Amino acid sequence: MLNKKESYAIIDKVLSYCNYYTMATLISHEEGLTRFANSEIHQNVFKSNNTLEITIHDGKKQSKNSTNILDDESLKELVRKTEQNLKFMPEGEYEIPKVTAPAEIANEEYDAELESAFGIPGRASLIKSCIESLDDDYTASGAFSLSKMVFAMGNNSGIKRFCRLDNVSFNTVITHKNGPSGYAEYATDKSADMDVTKLFNSAYSKAKAALNPESLEPGSYTVILEPLAVGDLLSYMSYVGFSAKSVDTGISFLAGKKGQQVFGENISIYDDHTDGNTFSLPFDFEGYERRKLNIIDQGVAKELAYDIRTALKEGVDTTGHGLGEASTGGFPINLIMKNGAKSLEDIIKETDNAILVTRFHYMNVVDPKKALFTALTRDGLYMVKNGQISHAVKNMRFTESMLNAFNKVTEVSKDRTKVPGFFGVSYVPALKIDDFHFTGKTE
Amino acid sequence: MRKKIEMVLERIRACGAEYGDIRIIDTIKESITTEDQMVADIIDSRSKGAGIRVILDGSLGFAATQDLSNLAETVERAIQIAQAGRMLQKEKIVLAAKEAVQDEYNTPIEIDPFTISKEDKINLLLRAEKAMREAAKLSRTTGSMVFQRQDKIYADTEGSYIVQRLYESGAGIEAVVNSETDSQIRSYPNSSGGNHATAGYEFVESLKLVENAPRIAIEAERLINAEQCPSGHYDLIIDSSQMALQIHESIGHATELDRIFGSEAAYAGMSFLLPGTINDNFKYGSEFVTVVADATIPKGLGSFGYDDDGVKAQKTVLIDKGMLKNYQTSRDTASKIGQLSNGTNRADGWSNIPIVRMTNINLLPGSFELDELIKGIDDGFYLCTNKSWSIDDKRLNFQFSCEIAHEIKNGKLTGKIYKNPIYTGITPKFWGSCDGVGNEKHWILYGVPNCGKGQPGQVAHVGHGSAPARFRNVKVGVEDVK
Numbered sequence: 001m002l003n004k005k006e007s008y009a010i011i012d013k014v015l016s017y018c019n020y021y022t023m024a025t026l027i028s029h030e031e032g033l034t035r036f037a038n039s040e041i042h043q044n045v046f047k048s049n050n051t052l053e054i055t056i057h058d059g060k061k062q063s064k065n066s067t068n069i070l071d072d073e074s075l076k077e078l079v080r081k082t083e084q085n086l087k088f089m090p091e092g093e094y095e096i097p098k099v100t101a102p103a104e105i106a107n108e109e110y111d112a113e114l115e116s117a118f119g120i121p122g123r124a125s126l127i128k129s130c131i132e133s134l135d136d137d138y139t140a141s142g143a144f145s146l147s148k149m150v151f152a153m154g155n156n157s158g159i160k161r162f163c164r165l166d167n168v169s170f171n172t173v174i175t176h177k178n179g180p181s182g183y184a185e186y187a188t189d190k191s192a193d194m195d196v197t198k199l200f201n202s203a204y205s206k207a208k209a210a211l212n213p214e215s216l217e218p219g220s221y222t223v224i225l226e227p228l229a230v231g232d233l234l235s236y237m238s239y240v241g242f243s244a245k246s247v248d249t250g251i252s253f254l255a256g257k258k259g260q261q262v263f264g265e266n267i268s269i270y271d272d273h274t275d276g277n278t279f280s281l282p283f284d285f286e287g288y289e290r291r292k293l294n295i296i297d298q299g300v301a302k303e304l305a306y307d308i309r310t311a312l313k314e315g316v317d318t319t320g321h322g323l324g325e326a327s328t329g330g331f332p333i334n335l336i337m338k339n340g341a342k343s344l345e346d347i348i349k350e351t352d353n354a355i356l357v358t359r360f361h362y363m364n365v366v367d368p369k370k371a372l373f374t375a376l377t378r379d380g381l382y383m384v385k386n387g388q389i390s391h392a393v394k395n396m397r398f399t400e401s402m403l404n405a406f407n408k409v410t411e412v413s414k415d416r417t418k419v420p421g422f423f424g425v426s427y428v429p430a431l432k433i434d435d436f437h438f439t440g441k442t443e
Numbered sequence: 444m445r446k447k448i449e450m451v452l453e454r455i456r457a458c459g460a461e462y463g464d465i466r467i468i469d470t471i472k473e474s475i476t477t478e479d480q481m482v483a484d485i486i487d488s489r490s491k492g493a494g495i496r497v498i499l500d501g502s503l504g505f506a507a508t509q510d511l512s513n514l515a516e517t518v519e520r521a522i523q524i525a526q527a528g529r530m531l532q533k534e535k536i537v538l539a540a541k542e543a544v545q546d547e548y549n550t551p552i553e554i555d556p557f558t559i560s561k562e563d564k565i566n567l568l569l570r571a572e573k574a575m576r577e578a579a580k581l582s583r584t585t586g587s588m589v590f591q592r593q594d595k596i597y598a599d600t601e602g603s604y605i606v607q608r609l610y611e612s613g614a615g616i617e618a619v620v621n622s623e624t625d626s627q628i629r630s631y632p633n634s635s636g637g638n639h640a641t642a643g644y645e646f647v648e649s650l651k652l653v654e655n656a657p658r659i660a661i662e663a664e665r666l667i668n669a670e671q672c673p674s675g676h677y678d679l680i681i682d683s684s685q686m687a688l689q690i691h692e693s694i695g696h697a698t699e700l701d702r703i704f705g706s707e708a709a710y711a712g713m714s715f716l717l718p719g720t721i722n723d724n725f726k727y728g729s730e731f732v733t734v735v736a737d738a739t740i741p742k743g744l745g746s747f748g749y750d751d752d753g754v755k756a757q758k759t760v761l762i763d764k765g766m767l768k769n770y771q772t773s774r775d776t777a778s779k780i781g782q783l784s785n786g787t788n789r790a791d792g793w794s795n796i797p798i799v800r801m802t803n804i805n806l807l808p809g810s811f812e813l814d815e816l817i818k819g820i821d822d823g824f825y826l827c828t829n830k831s832w833s834i835d836d837k838r839l840n841f842q843f844s845c846e847i848a849h850e851i852k853n854g855k856l857t858g859k860i861y862k863n864p865i866y867t868g869i870t871p872k873f874w875g876s877c878d879g880v881g882n883e884k885h886w887i888l889y890g891v892p893n894c895g896k897g898q899p900g901q902v903a904h905v906g907h908g909s910a911p912a913r914f915r916n917v918k919v920g921v922e923d924v925k
Contacts, residue, residue: 047507141708250621
């Protein structure tokens with residue numbers, strides 16, 4: 001892994017070869033992942049890579065190139081080719097302004113305990129002890145990974161950016177020999193937060209409760225979505241709807257709705273890298289300082305994620321959510337949904353009739369303008385009757401507009417958890433939603 | 444380089460591993476995106492590194508690095524990982540036999556895409572966008588091109604040494620029309636970036652982006668005012684581009700033997716098929732359904748010389764006249780069912796382990812003219828171009844939406860179009876309802892460059908060939924489910 005000094009040295013070196021305004025981005029990454037299936041380790045891997053990308057600007061022209069070959073001659077060649085490409089580039093719509101402030105944003109902090117607790121032998125040992133607790137009728141599958149990552153940036157206007165993002169993630173499916181299964185997943189940048197045994201036992205309990213599932217006919221049901229399921233919906237809403245670019249191009253379900261009540265008053269969604277429950281990258285991939293976004297405030301559409309180009313087009317400031325690709329635009333990566341007052345357990349206790357969903361599988365967007373999504377349930381679907389789980393249900397497919405669903409949320413849980421997002425994690429509660437449309441079933 | 448590789452293999456042997464291989468891969472990519480007649484992104488990239496795989500006492504270890512000056516350390520790490528894996532291993536990994544090979548393979552190309560200037564490539568995309576804009580009133584137009592050259596050396600402790608140079612080229616365009624409440628898109632030659640092939644720049648020229656631009660622009664404009672596709676049960680003809688994804692999701696992934704053995708259970712999922720199902724005379728579809736995994740077909744995005752086990756590219760019948768015959772296998776999975784590998788073990792670059800990936804999973808052409816297929820439908824639709832896809836973790840319950848539905852009444856296309864067609868089904872029942880596949884004249888090979896699988900996530904480039912095919916009594920739409 002490259003540290004701050006080493007990262008800045010490579011960036012300074014490549015910038016010294018550049019004849020135009022240039023932004024350099026260095027990503028240093030190491031990942032070890034132990035994968036298990038059928039209660040044995042079957043894929044156990046490690047990779048490391050350092051990639052440097054430069055974006056050279058000449059007025060309204062821009063040329064971009066990346067390499068992971070970082071010797072002096074290769075860096076000079078990278079610059080030469082990238083500057084040569086400028087000749088062929090047509091002018092873009094805007095001249096991208098130089099990033100000049102703040103001079104430095106640096107976060108070198110990371111939890112060094114992650115390596116000692118979850119290195120190669122540590123992961124294998126933890127998985128082994130968990131699997132030894134299973135009855136013969138069950139097998140476990142999953143992945144346990146330790147990721148170390150450095151993002152560093154600099155330009156020849158003198159700014160510097162550095163952030164170390166290390167995290168550990170664990171997921172497991174525990175499956176009964178007859179097919180029913182249970183699931184748990186968690187990712188964190190704090191070693192003390194990762195309780196593999198607790199996660200494993202949770203998945204095991206879910207698998208046991210999933211035995212003898214009954215079939216339900218497609219139709220409209222009240223659902224209680226656990227945080228993993230909510231996180232999936234939130235990620236896809238963000239993907240199609242929360243960027244200024246998606247609004248500008250007209251595909252967002254929030255297009256033309258700024259200031260309007262789009263969801264129920266009990267729904268507030270924001271993006272905040274300073275919240276300790278997501279992974280903080282304090283600047284975006286264009287070098288701008290990342291701002292907090294109040295995306296949905298008590299159901300009202302408020303702020304959107306901007307990259308520099310969309311900001312220039314609309315004559316506003318970037319919010320610091322650029323991914324470095326103009327075709328993508330801004331993208332919020334630290335999503336948080338405000339919680340409610342009741343625990344998930346109490347919500348279940350107060351429910352007469354609902355379907356409890358552990359997570360979804362293979363979600364996709366059917367119609368972005370309506371925020372119409374589809375997915376299957378997976379690894380634990382249960383019927384809640386008279387305040388408790390009465391039996392398991394066979395997996396079902398939903399096809400539902402989030403503009404409907406998030407206007408029919410009757411409960412938001414007090415407890416929230418970190419769930420996987422498209423980048424890092426989101427922090428979300430469980431939701432109880434009326435009139436949720438299941439349009440298909442499995443046998 | 445060969446000497447360095449031999450030293451790595453010798454070190455693997457010296458560490459006591461019964462097997463080891465190394466892949467050194469150098470990949471250059473060029474990606475151009477245009478949007479609303481301006482260049483949005485041009486990204487060039489290069490990535491070079493080595494992946495080392497060892498099997499030690501039946502346990503797998505893999506380590507990858509960009510630092511080719513210190514491969515000894517990477518060997519040590521792979522060995523350490525394999526040793527850790529032995530802590531929790533029920534069955535030792537056994538590789539099916541193969542012959543040691545010394546060979547070289549190059550993708551046959553006519554025009555090296557990296558010799559064509561960016562200016563020419565950008566101009567082609569901008570001309571296609573202009574042709575779309577001139578044909579219809581559009582809200583947004585886009586174009587994209589992607590090119591890749593991969594130089595790959597594979598060597599293993601069994602004596603194989605294989606050098607490959609693989610080229611890929613692809614391009615596509617999109618026309619979008621928005622209204623206050625709706626957004627409709629038409630893509631050519633396919634959605635998600637167009638069509639892609641192991642070929643040179645001649646493939647991009649053959650797509651005739653400019654010539655096809657007006658047609659999709661006009662269709663996008665018509666779609667915004669079209670009626671919603673009705674819900675119910677209808678007979679369908681599905682065009683080749685949508686068939687590509689139908690084959691991909693409901694046959695391709697379902698017949699990967701590693702999934703069937705549970706390797707992907709916690710992530711991508713498993714399969715409704717079991718290891719022994721190939722011996723059970725399982726009826727996967729109707730007699731019209733014959734599907735092959737063919738890594739040898741020219742221009743297929745899943746075509747190559749050798750897979751990442753060093754096994755030669757092959758053509759394998761997966762489904763013969765509706766009956767399941769074979770799975771896609773690697774050396775480690777094939778040995779579990781007493782077979783030799785049929786050469787589908789592939790990794791995403793140097794930094795990932797090879798896993799079973801589709802090559803070109805093709806539905807072989809039938810005997811029907813398109814008119815004949817249409818004539819056989821009283822009330823149905825001809826669906827074109829994928830818009831959305833989803834399938835369960837056992838590859839049974841699927842739901843797709845397409846960009847456009849052409850109405851068929853009394854054996855004829857009426858000229859009326861519908862928007863947002865969705866269809867859904869259960870895999871064997873759906874393929875069992877196929878009662879006709881178009882002939883070779885209508886057969887098109889599509890490249891899918893974005894197939895995700897594995898942890899850490901890997902993206903594979905695969906191909907699917909098909910002619911339009913007819914299916915009976917398929918559930919269309921979800922609006923009628925209350």
